[in-house]
Amino acid sequence: MINVAGGLVLLAAAVGCLLAAWRGLRGPARRPLAVAGRVAAVTLVVTPLLAYGVWRLSKSRSFQFFGSLVQRVETAEPLVALTFDDGPTPGHTEEVLALLRAQGVRATFFLIGKEVEANPTQARLIVADGHQVGNHTYSHATMVAQSLPFTRQEVERTDELIRAAGYQGQILLCMPGCKRLFLLPLYLQQTNRTTVIWDVEPESYPEVDASTERIAAHVLERARPGSIILLHVMYSSRARTMAALPAIIEGLRAKGYRFVTVSELLAAGR
Ligand SMILES: [Zn+2]
Structure with a gap:
């Protein structure tokens, strides 16, 4: 159960970061380096969160996405x-x-x-x-x-x-x-x-x-x-x-x- 809750929380956090990043990157044009820096920072945060969340869910003893x-x-x-x-x-x-x-x-x-x-x-x-x-x-x-x-x-x-x-x-x-x-x-x-x-x-x-x-x-x-x-x-x-x-x-x-x-x-x- 801890694996499931942890995995879902991490996935939610990763999605939240992605949405925040999307909103931050929209709007008026920014200097290319600043945009690249933001993209890199978000990627560094989101990728491990996403990977860890998926890994936790992939070995859960009580949850899977389909079937019984x-x-x-x-x-x-x-x-x-x-x-x-x-x-x-x-x-x-x-x-x-x-x-x-x-x-x-x-x-x-x-x-x-x-x-x-x-x-x-x-x-x-x-x-x-x-x-x-x-x-x-x-x-x-x-x-x-x-x-x-x-x-x-x-x-x-x-x-x-x-x-x-x-x-x-x-x-x-x-x-x-x-x-x-x-x-x-x-x-x-x-x-x-x-x-x-x-x-x-x-x-x-x-x-x-x-x-x-x-x-x-x-x-x-x-x-x-x-x-x-x-x-x-x-x-x-x-x-x-x-x-x-x-x-x-x-x-x-x-x-x-x-x-x-x-x-x-x-x-x-x-
Ligand atoms: Zn075996």
Whole structure:
């Protein structure tokens, strides 16, 4: 919310400066150097304000210009969704699937298209275990200032690869790093896709991410009914998160939570 308010205030300030500059520069002719000086001064003020405002809005967790953005679901039921972004990768996929199978947990995997292409066996294993599969773009590019053809390709090609892996359920989309501005949200809205992010993200805090125990404790502290929990377990660099997963699952169960896929969570919120 702070990001949204801050971004909007900065945009408003930038627009205000532009209007003031426009009014100041109109009227009787001034000496060219004075006019140039004003233009330079205004540009120096407006450009950083505008850029900072747009940057804040591009990574907001609660606001986007088009379409719906699901950060968590309003529900009184003790339901949470575990989401795993990135991958699939050989070895790590099998490891997390074995743990989820042993614990009887169904989760949602937001997969990267090119990694599905490179590792179709692991993508099929995720589908075969009954998990939900979502789209995390084809190349994991930052989707803030991309062209329409690139945006379309990132989304559509990944959906095709997910279908080729045998997945038949609803395909939700989760943006890399939650970064986007106008075009991706507009494209997703026009193609009736739901954008999902998260409200619990232990790895985003370096002091939490540095310790397996703190990752688990953070999730157990922050999760509430309807929470979407973001975790990464598909790379060796994420070994601490993988190690925290049993404690996260057992700890949330001990608090009475049940694990559902994101689509099931969305349905429970209606
Ligand atoms: Zn990612």
